[in-house]
């Protein structure tokens with residue numbers, strides 16, 4: 155991260171009230187950026203981190219639904235951002251089975267509104283559109299998906315993000331291409347992120363924290379499923395790297411990028427849970443619950459990160475053990491009502507220092 159680049163840069167972050175958005179806001183604010191947030195209070199289902207890191211004082215969040223084109227455009231006109239990170243989404247697989255229509259509306263049409271606002275803006279030079287590792291057609295391969303592999307998605311969430319990828323690609327080719335427009339727009343695909351302060355439903359670490367907090371058993375749905383777990387700072391550092399490059403290269407740099415862990419760090423759900431409890435030094439009872447409604451979820455999923463390594467000189471910094479340790483320390487501190495803002499800033503400094 156080039157801190158001098160970010161000093162006084164005007165950055166719009168959608169989804170700033172969520173898990174990744176709150177961390178992104180704190181990281182960029184620590185680097186001196188001026189940030190405007192845009193999130194919908196109706197969808198603030200994971201807002202604890204935003205509150206305890208006092209992100210509102212950094213991002214001055216506009217309460218807007220990204221499906222509301224008028225409000226989205228007004229935010230762009232009022233703030234005149236130079237860089238955009240689009241993270242707002244309905245991000246949960248199981249919720250997408252319950253409400254597929256809202257999932258597609260937010261993840262596809264909401265993304266369309268953000269792209270349209272970028273298209274009509276004269277200030278935006280660099281835009282990062284956050285999708286997911288689940289945007290690929292999942293063939294349960296043992297090897298990682300490359301950026302050129304076919305898009306797809308079995309469940310409505312994954313499919314909505316695959317659709318968003320196709321939309322972004324169309325806009326890159328149709329509207330964000332020199333000499334039409336010099337703004338650079340890239341999509342970024344990362345896997346399951348961990349880190350302090352995620353309290354979302356149906357995610358492993360939040361479920362594990364709640365079971366510790368409530369002194370109840372943890373039931374795992376898919377103990378042997380593997381996911382590309384990584385600390386939230388890893389994709390954030392990748393997004394930042396792409397954003398800096400795009401700012402300088404404009405539409406020449408339009409692309410899509412994977413950010414994931416090294417192969418050796420890809421672990422099962424069960425292994426991650428055990429590492430977390432070992433870091434916390436707690437004997438948590440963990441059981442496999444085969445009775446739970448088994449909606450389809452991929453068993454095996456990993457990303458090939460060779461492109462980011464060769465072209466951006468990006469690679470993960472923390473091993474899975476380090477990442478889980480930092481995460482467990484954050485939740486333990488939160489559990490004991492300690493000062494998590496100071497801890498969060500010191501974790502940022504540790505990760506982003508050269």
Ligand SMILES: NC(=O)c1ccc[n+]([C@@H]2O[C@H](COP(=O)([O-])OP(=O)(O)OC[C@H]3O[C@@H](n4cnc5c(N)ncnc54)[C@H](O)[C@@H]3O)[C@@H](O)[C@H]2O)c1
Pocket residue numbers: 168169170171172173174175192193194195197198199200218219220221240241242243244245260264284285286287344345346347348354
């Ligand atoms: N957390 C992960 O493991 C993970 C993995 C892969 C991809 N992602 C992607 O990263 C992004 C951020 O995920 P997260 O984990 O921080 O999610 P989160 O649920 O913590 O936050 C979602 C954010 O989006 C906002 N939002 C939702 N619907 C909105 C709407 N209609 N209008 C405006 N704002 C709206 C919410 O207010 C919140 O700020 C998403 O695009 C998600 O798909 C997350």
